[in-house]
Amino acid sequence: MSGFEFDIEAPDLRGLLGSLKEFSPALARDLRRDLRSSGDDIIAEQRKLLTGNLPGPINKQGLELRWIRPKNGRKPYLAFRNTYETGDGSDGGVDNLRAKIRAGLKTRVTAGRVRSDVAVRSTGPRNGGSNMARVFQAKIFRHPVFGSRSWAYQQGIPYFWGPAYRGADQMREKVTGLLETAAARLAKDN
Incomplete structure (x- = not known):
């Protein structure tokens, strides 16, 4: 599933991480760890939606x-x-697909030459070339029935975009605050 991303109005993330790594590798590592934890609230809400009753x-x-x-x-x-x-x-049943989707929810930090971003993503389980995290996001989807040539309709759970949009401002503030703190600490110690 493509993730939820936004632009950060801050110094170049790649340049900042490079400078921090030269100055203090531990500080650069801590900043990356803190950036990866910035999406934890969004992911917790998404996981909560995925653990409810079965559709x-x-x-x-x-x-x-x-x-x-x-x-x-x-x-x-x-x-x-x-x-x-x-x-x-119902309350019971097989929860394997939802468990794999919950496990695949992550906050990813990219600091490359072309793109720098902090994104909440789902790697999701793959089945037959389809990302099942994306399929499960739909209200209704079709899938083959095991051991049969027939297809069954299944109700999905729209879990991804609601929490991502509601938590976007809070995540943006966290990321901006972390970057400003790291840049100030780098400027103070240089």
Whole structure:
């Protein structure tokens, strides 16, 4: 899954980490560790959403004729679309996919020549070339049933973007504060 990123209005992250590494490798290591922990609140909220009750089953109920209004400005048209019926959720069941998604949530620090960022990402489990963390984010998705040629509909949990948007300002303030503190400490000791 592509992650949640934002720009930081601070000194060049790569240059700052390089200067800190020359001055004090321990300070550079501590700054990277603190930057990686800046997204912990967002990740905790995402993990909380993934540990709730299991979503209920979804069954295709039939077809319905609907008006489709294209976003590119073309004329609206009538088309058949599937209708679904959702059941109640449960507390038990297999939690393997959600556990792997929870384990893959990380805050990544990149300080390269081309790009410098601090991002909350999900590596997520891969299945057949698909990142299942991205698939599970959808409201409804289809997957093959083990041992059968049929496909089943499953209800996903939109877990990623809500906590990321709600916690973005707080994370941005943490990152900016950490970078300003490190730059001030470097300037004071030089």
